[in-house]
Amino acid sequence: MKIEFRNVSKTFAQQGNGSRRRVQALMPVNLTIPKGEFFAIIGPSGCGKSTLLNILAGLDTPDEGEVLVDGVPVRGAGSDRVVVFQEAGLMPWMTVSRNIEYGLKLRGMKAADRRERAEHFLKMVHLSKYANAMPHELSGGMRQRVSIARALALEPKVLLMDEPFSALDAQTRDVLHDEVQRIWQETKTTIVLVTHNISEAVFLADRVLIMTAAPGSVKRLVRVPFAHPRAKSSADLGTFTAALHVQIKEEVDKVAARELDPDWTPELMPTKPANDIASGI
């Protein structure tokens, strides 16, 4: 599905030192993600990545502007958009398999088919031996793999992922990167991935949005010019990742400088978007 952000902005009320304050999380964001694109979002901590994703998921509302999915304004969560968060969020009273089957059941899939689909995706995340275990019997990384399997089993038209791999060990992460790449190529699902891992973004995404330090806006939209499937070991990917590092570091340095500036407070942030939107690097 095609995704359009039209002038989407967001402020939050927060407790400041002594009084409530309004902090701008997102400057007006304009962005179009074509159907079937793998789109990654990177930027410093606190720049509004999750806020942007949550607005697209329908879990938060913008102050102004709107998000359109295939031309239809987002009015709340919907089964066309499935979200994977950093924490697994499994239902603790259901077995691993039933956690995966639950969403399929809601869609009216027959019990035998649900079970088969759950088995298939559990195998993919190397947890087929744990189908009947309870979530509390798994490690954090194992729970997260179940959560990813659960999302993939739903075969959503739009898959939204907020740092889904960050709690995983490097080997599992590599396996899941390959799987997500393969599934995306097979299904042509539109994927939006928020990550702090620049090489992950470069390995997986067609385009990468680099956000400015808070309040978040579009700093750059960068097309990753390598055909899929990609190899992690490619020297070209490494060079490209290094170039993006430089861009991000500019924004991370801004955040660090603010911390040291005694006169800077969050509500003093500029209210006009930075006019440095560019494509390519």
Ligand SMILES: Nc1ncnc2c1ncn2[C@@H]1O[C@H](COP(=O)(O)OP(=O)(O)OP(=O)(O)O)[C@@H](O)[C@H]1O
């Ligand atoms: N519910 C909330 N109430 C108040 N302020 C919020 C809320 N959610 C987010 N914010 C503020 O909005 C800004 C953006 O937060 P957001 O979680 O979108 O950042 P992020 O880019 O996802 O950061 P990270 O990389 O650390 O996950 C921050 O200044 C944060 O303090």
Ligand SMILES: [Mg+2]
């Ligand atoms: Mg976040």
